Structures are given as structure tokens and as C-alpha cells.
Amino acid sequence: MAFITDSDLVKEVFNKHHLYQKQLSNPLARKLIQGLINVEEDIWAKHRRLINPAFYSEKLKLMQPSFLLSCGEMVRKWEGIVSRKGSCELDVWPDLQGLTSDVISRTAFGSSYEEGRIIFELQRERIMHLTEAARQVYVPRWRFLPTKRNRRMNAIQKEVKSWIQDIIGKRLKAMKEGENNNEALLGILLESNLEEIRKN
Template sequence: MVLGALFAAVASVPRSLLVYGVPAGFVLLWQGGRLLNKLWWQPRRLERALRAQGLRGTTYRFLTGDVKEFGRLNEEAWASPLPLGCHDIVPRVTPFLYNNVRENGKTCFSWFGPIPNVTITDPALVKDLLSNKFGHFEKPQFPALTKLISDGLTSHEGEKWVKHRRILNPAFHLEKLKLMLPAFSACCEELVDKWEQSLDSDGSCELDVWSELQALTGDVISRTAFGSSYHEGRRLFQLQSEQAERFVAAIQKIAIPGYMNLPTKNNRRMRQIQKEVNSILRGLIGKRIQAMKEGEPTKDDLLGILLESNMRDTDENGQSSLGMTIEDVIEECKVFYLAGMETTSVLMTWTMVLLSMHREWQDRAREKLLACSGGLNQNTRD
């Protein structure tokens, strides 16, 4: 129908104008054909190929795929609070995925716009996929949106993934992580002191633990990532948190061709955040590199360890292909925040909910903690 309409439009143009309009008309037809193929014919061919291999899944819907259904099920699931006695959280956290697996099997497919997503729940297959660094299983790529939030290790493929992984690995060695324990302890002590000061005369108070633990996570990441510059880190945390929320709002519309180029309020704000985040990180990294060149010892935070590891593979002019560019380092710093931001705070909040529901678990956890602490104190004295 689309091509027919285009042909009809061209046929209705006066012949005197067709002499000059032929090139433009062919370009219009060619672009329309490419768009139609990308948004309709190619997804339909992929759907037939997946079903021919024995996979089951949802039927492709033009342009948006399952995005609308995904959002609708999320809104329904999150409309009311989860009963405290219920631990069946999968239908609430990922209702669309839960329904798709239940209806179409543990290996099934769905549609993110015109792009098919295959869901795999078999641990052996997942392991094969994750270990196949140079195979044909590519990560989902949404360049326009990825560059706005973090274009680091989690989105790289092949040789670039291997290089970044090698440079980042030293920052996560056990001995390096142990050096960060004082920062973890300081953040926790400050939070506990704050809670104690909030107690009423009867020794109780009401707190929004979710927001408190989000702030704790931000402090921990900021201190362990940037050391003494953690105040700038806290600003980064706030910006990245807002960017993540806006990312979720944009992800449901990214399937629309060219959406990220539209001057919407959300798109403009995401670009503003990207510029501010990049500016802060570039300043922090520049100061740290200059200090290292002047002979100052490397700090034991993530940024210091990352730069030290990277400088081993980069010459004085920064030209070595073995190292990362400043832009690469900036993107990896963004990943630090996103990787530990919501994950840790959500886990801690849910842990506190469960401990409050099961007082006997509190007693067992406290006994274990005191036993371990006593052992550590004894070892220290010895």
C-alpha cells in the first residue's frame, strides 16, 4: 500500500515536472522501500525463521512490536503494593517476560520495535552466549540512546571489549577491593549516626529507608570511585540517576525511527545531562592524570586504579592502541555508577524488609556478625 501510494503520487505529477523530479522521485521511492523493509518485511522474515527453528513467541506488531504491551503490564503490576507475605516477585518485577515464558516456553522471543529479542533461561546456554566473545551473538545496540547514558564495557564487542576488560580487571581484584573497606565503613557509620540522631524520646522513628539507602549507595560509589573528590561524585550520582529514569522513559519510544533526534523535552534534558556529566568527569580525570605525571602516588579508588592500569598501555602522547582514550575512560566511569547504583540500594532495601518480617533472622544475622567481628578483633590483638 505504501509503495502503491508513492507510485500514484509520482504518476499524478505533470510530465513537465517529471523531467526535473525523476531523481528526487527515485530517491523517495528507494528510501520508502528501505524503511518498509526495515519496519515490516525484515521483521516478518526473521519471525518466520525463528518459528522454523522451533521457537515460539509473540507476533510482530508494526513499528512498536511489544513495547506498548510491555509498558501496560508494568503499569498494572506496579499499580498496587506487593503483600508483605508474598515472595513471588517475578510477575511483578518483569510481568511481560514472565507471561511470555509461561505462554511460549523457557526459550522464546519477543519484539523491541522491529528487533526480535530471544529470551534464554537455560544456564548452560547462557554461559555459552556470555563466553562467546567473537561469535554471532551481538548485544542489543541502540547507539543514539547508549551514548547518552554510558557507552562502556557493557556495550562493547570483540577486540574492544577484550581491551577494556583487560584494563579494568585490576580495579576489581580482591586485594584492591579490600583497600576500599574504610570508605564503605565510613559511609555506613555516617548513616547510622544520622539515624540515631533522628530517634524520638521513646527510641523510635519512621524513615523512608529506600531513599536513605539510595543516598548511601551514591556516597559509597562516589568515595570509592573518586576518593577525596566525592562531592563531585555525588553530583554525578544525581545526574546519572536522573539520566537512568529518563532512559526508561525514552526506551519505550526508541523503536520509532529518528525519535532520539526529535527536540522533545526529555531528549533535550538527556543531552544536557550528558554534557554536564562529561564535563565533570573530564575535569576529574584531567586533574588525576596531571597529578600522576607529577609523581604523586596513585590513589586506591577506582579512577586511580583504572588510570594506572591504562597508562601502562599508553605512551606519553596517548597514541598506543593498547590503551583507552580519555573519552573511553569517561564512559567507563559512567558504567561504574550505573552498575552499582540501583542494584545495591534495591538489594539492601529488600534485605531490610525481609529482616523486619522475620525477627529470628535478625537474631541469627546479629550473632553471626558479632562472632565474625570478635574473631577479627582477636586476630588484630594477636
């Protein structure tokens, strides 16, 4: 595995993606890492083309209020703690995790942000289970055994899929009714996907 920090090299990898194949042979890694990061060639190019509009500068600027709102809530919480106690030692790690969850939920799902937070928490639990599994001796086909952890991970996966399908369904219905909510990542992606469908 290689980590690239030079922006010119990153650009080259993205533009010549067919030369850089991804190796995800470990079933645990495949279960954890799904989506754009592990697809290849034509599928990768299509998905990248669909997601690109979300990262245009004018679209990113529309997401700024979500960042400000989430940061403001966290700072107000800290101010409340300090005003009650005068001064205090504060473990900021849980709040920073919550901030990450809030920002991702607000920017990805917009008005469905509370549902997005639920998805984020479920994914956090799933990662915890996968991390615990990674610390144990690898047993081929372990994920098919009906252990308590495997049953919970499968239940989480089904629940997340259900939540996402519900959010997408609501957003598509709103778009058909003429509601324009393209400041959230989901709205941008759905609009991009609909444009791609119209072209073909």
C-alpha cells in the same frame, strides 16, 4: 535477553566473549547503556584487560574504608533520628539510594568524591528521563526532536562528560606530580591505562 546466575557460566561467557554477541538495536537502550557492557570482541578484550586490576583482591581491600565511612554516616543519621523521637518508622529507600551514590562516588573517584556525587545525581536524572521516554510510544528518531526532555538529556550528557574530563585531568596532573592515589577506581584505571600505553 538472558540473565545468568551460575558463576561457571558467567566465567565461560566472559572468556568466550566472541561467541556471545550483544544486541542493542533500540536507540533508547544504546543511549542508556554505554561502555564496557556494549562493546564487542577486541575492544571488549582491551577494556576488560584495563579494568581487571581494579578487581584484584588487594585493590578491593583498599576500598573497604570508603564502604565503612558511607555506611557509618548513614547509621549515624538514623541514630540521630531515633534519639530525637525515641522510636520512629523510617523509609530507608532514599537513604539506601544515597548510600549507593556515596559508595560508588567514594570508591570510583576517591578524593574527588563530591564531584562524583554530582555526576551520580545527574545520571539518576538522566535515567529518570529515559525511563519516562521508554513508557511512551516509540517514535523513530525521537531523540533528535528538540523537546524539553531531549534538550535536558543532552545537557546532562555534556555536563557529565565535562565533570568526568575535569576529574580525570586533575587525577592525571596529580599522578604526574607523584601523588599515589590508587585506592580509588579511577586511579587504578588510569594507572592501568598508562601501563598499557607504555607497553605499546
